[in-house]
Amino acid sequence: MTIAFLNLDLQTIADGIALGAIYALMAVGIGLVFGVLRLVNFAYGQLVMAGAFALALASQWGWPLWGGILFCFAVVIALSIAMEHLVFRPLRGHSPAVMLVATFAVAFLLQNIALLWFGSLGKIATSLAFLNRVWTIFGADVHKIAVVAVVVAAVCLGLVQFLLQRTEIGLHMRAASMDFATSRMLGVRANRVVSFAVLVSGVLAAVVAVMLTVQTPLVTPDFALRDTIVVLAGVVVGGLNRPIPATLGGFLIGFTTGLLGGVLPTNQSQYLPTFVFAAVILVLLVRPRGLFDLSKTVERV
């Protein structure tokens, strides 16, 4: 099945949807922390990178698949908690610029630690390679990872939504992202809410690490760096401070990237980021508050 003039086939579309799903998870991970801390965590990609190295090491040591995934989660969650305690918490309440620069510093620090420990050639994570095989659906070949990524992302997003809408800590997180000062005045514990947001964000980063290593088994210190930049652009396009618009923005930019990657001739794929960021600029020119912000700009008196 081929849409001939665009050179699109079902496999390309499925891969685009899968990348969109993974980027949506990253967008939610970044958006949750932004909600409670007003901090854009530029080091999010390095959390994913650390998880990917954990997977690669586990497969190098011959660990079973589940052991590697557990190790990946442990490393990413531990690193998230450390980041929160050592960097975010002391800087809470500082200007957004200070916090953004601090996350840049953390990002470069982690990237260079990875460079020192593992070298620039990186390591290969092979334990999940079987997901790169194809299933034949309606006569079209679809990578297994595309299906798995969509299912896993849907489950994760459903869980996050349940957490935010149906639990006490979720209500506290939503309130804190709307008005932190008033929430605290009512007795909402700031440290607990922030720690929880960072924890959930870390779990999502670990899930993303597992998914991305299937598509890109070669793990280098700049692993997930470009993805993070693209996702940040997507989150901005969607709207940063609400989970659902952020999800949609992340998905949309992932889908677009995946699709363009499939459509562009191989010798032009280096221009892919150019196309993506041109689209982002265009969207922001037309809708500065994000694509999915439906609220009226008129303020109530």
Add this chain to the structure above:
Amino acid sequence: MSLELDNLHVRYGGVHAVRGLSLTVAPGEIVGLIGPNGAGKSSTLHAIMGLAPATGSVRVGARELLGRRPEDVARSGVALVPEGRRIFAELTVEENLRLGFAGRRAAGAASLDRVHELFPVVREYRSRPAGALSGGQQQQLAIARALVAEPDVLLLDEPSLGLAPSVVDVVFDALQAIRGQGLAVLLVEQRAQRTVAIADRSHVLANGELQLTLGPDEAGDTERLVAAYLS
């Protein structure tokens, strides 16, 4: 438990907003804090809640509150109904109330019934977004949200601001009922006469200092009131 302020000072940089204020609010009492704009009334409430830099002493029972974080003050049995209500417009009325539980010291759902009895609109509109309520309904929600935490001390910052006269009556009637439940109520208000009439004592604050204390029978004594405002 009673609220006791002793020699409270609040300084914002070079501005000395509250200068040595001492007062006591016993359980089952309403104490009014009135005075012109900038007198230090709101600063006093913020200092109690841990939202403003302060020295001196703020005690609830035997417990010193100064230097604690706002969430810890709330969990010590002090609830503030802030100026401008500060309800969460995008959350439902019920979710706003559930946020009030964050300040509760012991689990239990009994407090909801009492609040619903006091403010029937809060039950009636529980599944609406709080932002869709009228100003008066939002004020009732803000008071209800403070009460579900079952505090010993209730602080109110200009609860009648911007409300229609009939709604002001609802708010002041509710304050009477709340006093009847044995809470210590500290009421900051611009409606001076109305406050003096309802409160057990009213302190007039100007330039951060206590100028005058009036009893409920002195609500008609506008001369002394005006003099204290202008001092």
